[in-house]
Amino acid sequence: MLDTASIRRQFPIFSRKIGGRPLIYLDSAATSQKPLAVLDRMRKFYEEDNANVHRGMHELAERSTAAYEGARTAVHEFLNTRYPEEIIFTGNCTEAVNLVARSWGRAHLREGDAVVLSALEHHSNVVPWLQLKEELGVEVKWIDCDDHGRLRIDMLDAFLREGNVKLVSVTAQSNVLGVRPPLGDIIATAHAHRALALVDAAQSVSHHPTDVQALDCDFLAFSGHKLYGPSGIGVLYGKREHLESMPPFLGGGMMIREVYRDRFTPADIPQKFEAGTPPIAEAAGLAAAIRWLGQFSWENVENYERALLRSAWEALSSVNGLTVLGPGSSSPRLCSGLSDGMDSDVSGCLSFVVTGVHPHDLTEILGCRGICLRAGHHCAQPLHRQLGVTASTRLSVGIYNTVEEIKLAGQAIADAAGALRP
Amino acid sequence: MNIYAENILDHYWHPRNKTHPLPAENIKDGGRVTHEEINESCGDSLAIRLTISAGRIASIQWDGSGCAISQAAISMLSEELAGKSIADAESIKKDDVYSLLGVPIGPRRVKCALLGLHALKNAIKKFKGEPPTGWNDTAGSSV
Ligand SMILES: Cc1ncc(COP(=O)(O)O)c(C=O)c1O
Numbered sequence: 001m002l003d004t005a006s007i008r009r010q011f012p013i014f015s016r017k018i019g020g021r022p023l024i025y026l027d028s029a030a031t032s033q034k035p036l037a038v039l040d041r042m043r044k045f046y047e048e049d050n051a052n053v054h055r056g057m058h059e060l061a062e063r064s065t066a067a068y069e070g071a072r073t074a075v076h077e078f079l080n081t082r083y084p085e086e087i088i089f090t091g092n093c094t095e096a097v098n099l100v101a102r103s104w105g106r107a108h109l110r111e112g113d114a115v116v117l118s119a120l121e122h123h124s125n126v127v128p129w130l131q132l133k134e135e136l137g138v139e140v141k142w143i144d145c146d147d148h149g150r151l152r153i154d155m156l157d158a159f160l161r162e163g164n165v166k167l168v169s170v171t172a173q174s175n176v177l178g179v180r181p182p183l184g185d186i187i188a189t190a191h192a193h194r195a196l197a198l199v200d201a202a203q204s205v206s207h208h209p210t211d212v213q214a215l216d217c218d219f220l221a222f223s224g225h226k227l228y229g230p231s232g233i234g235v236l237y238g239k240r241e242h243l244e245s246m247p248p249f250l251g252g253g254m255m256i257r258e259v260y261r262d263r264f265t266p267a268d269i270p271q272k273f274e275a276g277t278p279p280i281a282e283a284a285g286l287a288a289a290i291r292w293l294g295q296f297s298w299e300n301v302e303n304y305e306r307a308l309l310r311s312a313w314e315a316l317s318s319v320n321g322l323t324v325l326g327p328g329s330s331s332p333r334l335c336s337g338l339s340d341g342m343d344s345d346v347s348g349c350l351s352f353v354v355t356g357v358h359p360h361d362l363t364e365i366l367g368c369r370g371i372c373l374r375a376g377h378h379c380a381q382p383l384h385r386q387l388g389v390t391a392s393t394r395l396s397v398g399i400y401n402t403v404e405e406i407k408l409a410g411q412a413i414a415d416a417a418g419a420l421r422p
Numbered sequence: 423m424n425i426y427a428e429n430i431l432d433h434y435w436h437p438r439n440k441t442h443p444l445p446a447e448n449i450k451d452g453g454r455v456t457h458e459e460i461n462e463s464c465g466d467s468l469a470i471r472l473t474i475s476a477g478r479i480a481s482i483q484w485d486g487s488g489c490a491i492s493q494a495a496i497s498m499l500s501e502e503l504a505g506k507s508i509a510d511a512e513s514i515k516k517d518d519v520y521s522l523l524g525v526p527i528g529p530r531r532v533k534c535a536l537l538g539l540h541a542l543k544n545a546i547k548k549f550k551g552e553p554p555t556g557w558n559d560t561a562g563s564s565v
Binding site: 358364365375376384419420422 | 431465466487534
């Protein structure tokens with residue numbers, strides 16, 4: 001069992017009031033709030049250890065290098081990678097995906113090769129591939145989903161049989177519907193056709209354990225800021241043999257072995273992909289976040305958040321004119337699935353539309369009551385288009401949320417929807 | 423202050439000059455122009471269709487889905503525009519739209535409030551055969 005009261009006390013932001021009301025933060029899928037353990041670690045880093053990394057023989061340089069490389073070890077253990085040097089620090093998840101597209105993609109893809117995406121993808125796992133389409137003539141193919149957000153795996157099979165697919169790049173968890181595609185099957189199928197697999201784990205890492213060796217994915221990307229860590233740091237995991245065969249991404253300091261007037265040789269991995277001064281304090285903060293989250297068992301986290309989502313589904317489905325997108329849409333599959341504990345493929349968030357009520361208006365009114373939900377297309381326009389809506393409202397949870405908060409939000413949503421309809 | 427004032431909701435519920443769908447453009451018809459703009463933050467789009475005769479806006483029709491603020495803003499603007507000269511229409515500024523709305527528009531709602539104005543500006547540009555302007559010109563560089 002999670003002690004939510006104690007967890008909440010570790011997040012200074014929850015003592016803040018908005019317009020005199022307590023903050024109800026249901027936007028963790030955009031970014032999570034940060035516990036004191038992370039804030040303190042970063043402050044301590046700047047107060048006691050700050051120096052650049054891998055440069056200089058002085059004591060501080062040694063401490064900051066230890067903090068930075070220690071963070072790499074922490075992520076290596078968190079993802080269960082085979083080697084620590086398979087962890088590349090980037091600015092965010094988006095940059096990690098771009099690194100693969102620019103480095104691996106440009107080196108290995110030719111006109112007529114194909115990259116397969118799913119209809120669930122966030123723009124950060126769409127646009128880098130569309131850029132390669134423009135640049136190299138790479139084909140981008142889409143696995144559709146049904147109204148429940150389930151991927152049409154038969155389409156993946158058909159694409160792979162065409163023989164030109166070099167990469168399948170899919171999300172581990174939709175940032176709109178919360179559905180979790182069958183990654184194990186997708187990756188194994190891709191490999192059976194000699195395609196590589198990239199996993200966008202931005203949404204899943206804070207809700208479920210991630211084991212890259214069990215998944216056998218070739219690349220995996222996420223951001224620190226959705227994992228109770230700081231913004232400004234992201235992670236790319238890549239299998240060592242891939243990373244070693246890839247050209248550098250950005251050029252500059254740190255990523256080189258030798259530089260002459262007319263040529264350079266790159267450093268070994270991971271430095272090869274970490275040009276310039278990296279996010280050092282952020283790495284220390286990310287390691288602190290991983291350590292902090294690690295004090296709870298995944299089983300407790302998953303059970304607790306499932307209960308939160310179930311109460312969200314119940315609260316939302318009683319609102320007049322409200323439709324939950326995806327799994328909860330036409331039948332209460334999510335609800336019944338959750339209550340009998342069978343449906344574990346939805347997590348983190350629910351999105352919905354309310355007839356006659358625009359998400360911007362709804363979230364504006366909620367915001368005035370201190371209730372933070374996100375409105376818009378959530379950087380997933382292809383998915384919204386497929387679902388036939390322009391924009392939606394998303395309710396997302398972290399382990400600091402409570403059922404009471406969700407009930408208050410549900411009531412506020414019903415009130416606001418009532419006020420916005422003639 | 424509640425931005426969902428009565429007049430906003432009135433225009434939202436009973437939009438003026440909204441025409442769904444907009445009639446298809448007749449290319450040969452030089453007195454008409456249709457132009458669409460998108461609010462990238464939510465994906466809402468708004469199309470505006472001007473009928474221009476003797477340098478004046480003879481009629482304005484618009485279509486699109488959006489939040490109460492964007493719909494009320496274009497609805498009010500469309501009432502304002504009828505009969506105006508092109509030069510007068512071009513001189514409409516964001517603050518004019520804010521005063522039509524009469525409620526405080528915070529930074530996060532700027533694009534909602536100004537989507538209609540942005541579509542109007544670029545519809546006129548299109549009519550005059552000039553290149554479209556960006557959001558910075560309509561809304562200032564803060565968005
Ligand atoms: C599924 C998914 N992928 C990628 C991203 C991009 O993360 P970031 O903006 O931190 O690069 C997000 C975050 O919004 C996401 O939800």
